[in-house]
Amino acid sequence: MPHVKYFEIVRNVINENIQNITMQKGLLQNEAYQEVVRYLKQNSAQWSSGRQPVICYHDPLCRIAYLYGIVPANANLVEIIFSEDRELREYINFLINKKSVIIVSAFGGGPGTELLGIIKYLEYKRSRFGKPIYLDFLILDRVTEWLDSWLALKREIERRFENNIGPDRNTWPVIFSGNFSGVDITNTSNFGNLGNLFMQDICILSYLLSEIFDEFDNFIIFLKDMVTYSAQGSKFLFIDRRGPIWENIVREISERVGLELSEFQYTRRNMDPDEQVTDLGKLYEDVGRNPRVTWDAFWVVGIKR
Ligand SMILES: C[S@@+](CC[C@H](N)C(=O)[O-])C[C@H]1O[C@@H](n2cnc3c(N)ncnc32)[C@H](O)[C@@H]1O
Numbered sequence: 001m002p003h004v005k006y007f008e009i010v011r012n013v014i015n016e017n018i019q020n021i022t023m024q025k026g027l028l029q030n031e032a033y034q035e036v037v038r039y040l041k042q043n044s045a046q047w048s049s050g051r052q053p054v055i056c057y058h059d060p061l062c063r064i065a066y067l068y069g070i071v072p073a074n075a076n077l078v079e080i081i082f083s084e085d086r087e088l089r090e091y092i093n094f095l096i097n098k099k100s101v102i103i104v105s106a107f108g109g110g111p112g113t114e115l116l117g118i119i120k121y122l123e124y125k126r127s128r129f130g131k132p133i134y135l136d137f138l139i140l141d142r143v144t145e146w147l148d149s150w151l152a153l154k155r156e157i158e159r160r161f162e163n164n165i166g167p168d169r170n171t172w173p174v175i176f177s178g179n180f181s182g183v184d185i186t187n188t189s190n191f192g193n194l195g196n197l198f199m200q201d202i203c204i205l206s207y208l209l210s211e212i213f214d215e216f217d218n219f220i221i222f223l224k225d226m227v228t229y230s231a232q233g234s235k236f237l238f239i240d241r242r243g244p245i246w247e248n249i250v251r252e253i254s255e256r257v258g259l260e261l262s263e264f265q266y267t268r269r270n271m272d273p274d275e276q277v278t279d280l281g282k283l284y285e286d287v288g289r290n291p292r293v294t295w296d297a298f299w300v301v302g303i304k305r
Contacts, residue, residue, distance in 0.1 A: 078117025108208035259302030
């Protein structure tokens with residue numbers, strides 16, 4: 001049984017935060033959840049509008065809606081991609097054998113969705129490797145307010161390992177550190193100060209391109225620097241909703257920044273059976289709306305040669 005369970009973790013993070021948010025906003029809990037449902041509907045409409053979506057991530061209730069409605073499915077998708085993609089699997093094996101630590105960065109990582117998915121994947125991997133796996137994880141996101149959800153989510157993973165396995169981190173399946181940096185990846189003005197960014201083994205761009213498509217030219221300047229300075233063989237994992245528009249954009253971006261793309265892969269399915277919305281407990285009744293449990297997405301790995 002994995003220690004990382006997506007619905008349980010977001011449930012605990014939301015339950016821990018909702019009281020403070022309602023107090024801050026002067027709302028009753030049921031009013032706050034009505035607002036969460038409004039955001040769930042509004043955000044879906046924005047993402048399918050065909051224009052650059054306007055998502056109010058600065059509002060804590062919009063972030064709660066994202067945690068509740070989207071994070072579990074997106075985390076599960078990341079986990080499945082890591083276990084199904086041959087290029088990534090072989091690279092992770094190589095990193096575990098050859099390096100003391102795997103360094104991963106999530107561009108537009110929000111609350112840390114990708115960390116959840118990778119840790120659950122590595123939990124399974126650890127039993128095959130029989131040795132500790134060290135992970136250094138960095139989120140770059142322009143919405144600095146994500147920090148509250150990110151810290152709560154990281155603490156929740158640590159708490160689960162601690163309660164289920166014990167306080168000695170060396171016995172945990174994945175020994176991880178995580179940081180959050182409030183960086184706008186379409187603005188390179190401070191980029192010269194971010195030298196450590198160049199050392200990533202894997203950069204993940206999950207549901208990011210579909211959110212910045214009015215700003216591609218600036219994003220390409222940023223990505224080009226990342227690619228130029230990253231080590232040979234580093235991987236850039238693009239994940240987004242299926243559709244020729246996004247695939248063509250990834251092709252164009254990759255050509256312009258000098259990434260060699262592996263084959264595009266497609267996935268349309270439900271979340272894994274060990275993840276059930278009922279794990280949300282009372283929160284599921286309180287919100288009264290289904291979170292997303294399916295996806296129709298593509299992924300492709302860009303390789304620095
Ligand atoms: C759809 S969410 C994806 C979050 C996460 N990667 C996932 O898969 O659940 C898009 C994220 O991109 C971030 N974002 C949007 N524009 C950005 C920019 N210019 N620079 C950095 N982050 C950005 C948003 O704040 C948000 O967290």
